Amino acid sequence: MKYYATKISDKGNLAVDDTILVKGVEATAGSRILEGFKPLFSAEAVTRLENKGYTVSGKTNVGEFALDLAGEFSYYGENDATIKGAAAELVKAGEVEAALGVDVNGSTRRAAALSGVNFLKPTYGTVSRYGIISTAASGEQLGVYAADTAKIKEIMEVISGYDEKDGTSLKNKDLDYTNTAAVKGKRVCIVKELLEKADAETAAKVKAYADKLRANGVIVDEVSFDLADVANTAWQILYSAETCNNLSRYDGVKFGYRAAEYKNIDELYVNSRTDGFNFLTKAVILYGSDVLSKKRYDECYGKSLKVRRVVAEKFEELMKQYDAVLTPACSKGEFAPYSVDDAFIKVFEEGIFTAIANLIGTPALVSDGVQLMGWHFAEGTLLSLAGSVERMGE
Amino acid sequence: MNYELVIGLETHVELDTQSKIFCSCGGHSSPKEPNDCVCPACSGMPGMLPVMNKRVVELAVTAGLMLNCEISRYTTFDKKNYYYPDLPCAYQITQLNHPICTNGLVPVKTSQGKRDIRIKQIHMEEDAGKLVHEGKFSFVDFNRTSVPLIEIVTQPDFRSAEEVVAYLSKLKSMFRSGGISECEEGAMRCDINISVRPEGSEEYGVRTEIKNMSSLEAIEKAIRYEAQRHMDALEFETEELVQETRRFDDVSGKTFAMRNKETEADYRYFPDANLMPIIIDDEWLEQIKSAKPVAVDEKADAYREAGISEKEIEMLIGNFKISKLLDDVIALGCNAKDSAAWILTDCAGILRKDGLLLSDLEITPDALSLVIKQVADGKINRGAGKKVLIAVIEDKVDPMEFIKKNALDAKVDEGAINAVIDKVIAANAAAVADYKGGKEKALQAIFGACMKELKGAGDPAVIRTLLIEKLK
Secondary structure, X not given: OOOEEEEOOOOOOEEEEOOEOOOOOOOOOOOHHHOOOOOOOOOXXXXXXXXXXXXXXXXXXXXXXXXXXXXXXXXXXXXXXXXXXXXXHHHHOOOOOEEEEEEOOOHHHHHHHHHOOEEEEOOOOOEOOOOEOOOOOOOOEEEEEEOOHHHHHHHHHHHEOOOOOOOOOOOOOOOOOOOOOOOOOOEEEEEHHHHHHOOHHHHHHHHHHHHHHHHOOOEEEEEOOOOHHHHHHHHHHHHHHHHHHHHHHOOOOOOOOOOOOOOOHHHHHHHHHHHHOOHXXXXXXXXXXXXXXXXXXXXXXXXXXXXXXXXXXXXHHHHHHOOEEEEEOOOOOXXXXXXXXHXXXXXHHHHHHHHHHHHHOXXXXXXXXEEEEOOOOOHHHXXXXXXXHHHHOO | OOEEEEEEEEEEEEXXXXXXXXXXXXXXXXXXXXXXXXXXXXXXXXXXXXXXXXXXXXXXXXXXXXXXXXXXXXEOOEEEXXXXXXXXXXXXXXXXXXXXXXXXXXXXXXXXXXXXXXXXXXXXXXXXXXXXXXXXXXEEEOOOXXXXXXXXXXXXXXXXXXXXXXXXXXHHHHHHHOOOOOOXXXXXXXXXXXXXXXXXXXXXXXXXXXXXXXOHHHHHHXXXXXXXXXXXXXHHOOXXXXXXXXXXXXXXXXXXXXXXXXXXXXXXXXXXXXXXXXXXXXXXXXXXXXXXXXXXHHHHHHHHHOOOOHHHHHHHHOOHHHHHHHHHHXXXXXXXXXXXXHHHHHHHHHHHHOOOOHHHOOOOHHHHHHHHHHHHOOOOXXXXXXXXXXXXXXXXXXXXXXXXXXXXXXXXXXXXXXXXXXXXXXXXXHHHHHHHOOOOOHXXXXXXXXXXXXXXXXXXXXXXXXXXXXXX
16 A cells, blocks of 8 residues: 655654645645645644654555545555555554544544554544644544554643644643553443444454453443434534535635636636545535535534534433443444445445544544543543553553 | 615724734735735635634724624624635635624714614624736735724614715724724725615615725715616616615716626535634623723813814824823823823924824823923923924933933023023114114014023023013
């Protein structure tokens, strides 16, 4: 597979997804529309890591704007026999210590699950979004891939914390990323509705993980959380709408790709965007445009905002009884290549496992092929639970 | 049939802030060359996030207070989507659902009497850039992109062009005196919604909108033309009126329909997730209220009461910087009428000699008040005061040091003055003879010679009295 869209340094120990800016290095988010765009500044997370001595190895290939399953639809990538994420694979191969990615609709978490590495999507507002190629501001979050929870902790401690350049950045929060807190007596629940959406092999994996947690003294129950489905629909609506809006700046006028042929400004827009985006991105833009239209706003976008509030309330209730939720990260252990024309529905369906965390800004950790979710700022709990299982293998 | 004109206004005002609304680029008055004042944020590059400029909120609230609005304690931003090359993100950040001010009231006075214009809302938003067309090319200038605006939306309460002009003039002088906006050419732009109905009718007629009007003169002309066009259509069926957007051509004095879109544009408004809701708590609101300048009308009344002339009041009200200087000097204990004369006559005169305007005046209230007080307390005479003032304005000297250095406050007793007078009379025998022979004018020359000899020291009134005494 073609890991890097742009290689920067052979000595680098940190891979950075192409959805995140590194000063002076072409940043495309896997899309032709941004061909040749070189940013004038680095993402805050990248700057903080470089200041601590980390070196960026290069910009890793991502599916266009990270909207796909796990990185299969990069304009600059190559197709493999199975779907894998470039950053996750580099971490797995030990080529880099860690990698940064943007989780907007679960592609980074699925990539981590498919490669068997960790990915933490932190609580919304705890890591600056300054310098990420934004798609859905209300739920996207910069996160970390690493081979173990200790490395996640190490990176998170550097990149998290208030940044004045991001208006949604949280101030004065105690952020805890410990991966070694005691887990005995902690309570974890498996969401029945999500387990049923996964294939037998994946469901078995979740159950086996639950057994390992039990062996460490964790209490694991199976519960019902019947809002997973509507939470997913709401997030698909919200992120499509926001993506439609955020990608409208890529119009061929200022930077990136411009079509060679056009007779007037409308043709410049249409031809550049027709060539510049892939079919999945176009589907998201069209869907997003539709749900924001005057005719559909109330029943789609407006309703999704209400669903977001209800899901947050219900999830918080659940998290008063449990310390974490255990779910599959995706429906299968392996995905075969497929046509981009089918991608919108495929991604929509897989979103059921990942959308809650994006919708309500809660943390989610993929580890050992499964997903642990918690209430806001529960990263320490999630990392400690995964850490306890990780240490059993040693 | 008699017709009634019904007008509502949407007025955009550029705010006088140091920086743009969501980034640290300089505000509306900074740029010189195209794209001088542009950063990755206001040119729509990915990775940048909007960060709210607090000053914009404060100025918008101040404007709301001046227009008697309710101030929203919870206010949010929305995105308005449309493609245009001067809009780098292809959306404008504005306020739809929770605007910062609502339900205001502005009384306007015209020859027809007084009318209350209701303000529907005031919202904050960012301005767009500018296109420059040259030959077959179009160039984009993003200097104005993200410059902060407030948009003031009235109810359809105007009944004449005169009322519209009175309202806009009032806004201008309020915003100038409030430090909200200098409202110079193009910084205040109006969209005029206009319809005509038979007098007594409750229903509104077909409404047209004249976009992007700036000069008061043109606004008045445009309204008169458009009103007549509507009335002709109703009275003589000259044409069928349609709801549309029109532009006013200053040369022909007529309005023309702009490109007619078949369906109304759908701007796909939705909340901006990058900007957290702004909460205006009691403490902040009080802070803004206490910093708010006194309303123009009240201020003019106060000046009038202090004995300042109408002409001077007019000069002061239109000039925030100068009226503030006067207020500061008064606050330091100077007499209001006296201080107004010092500023509007003496300071203005000194500047004029250098080809400068009153608004170019650079003097601290402390320095000016010292000069005024020294004269008022009889420590130096007025002529000496003027000398000090020139030195302070032109050479930025310390007034007290200057007075000491030039011994302007040297006490001169009558004996010394009489000695000088005697000397001058002896040296100007011809002039003295003229005076004694009935030429009153000759006195001025002798008096001037005395003053020159005394080097500006001494009270001129005393000197003049002693001189006349001697000449008897």
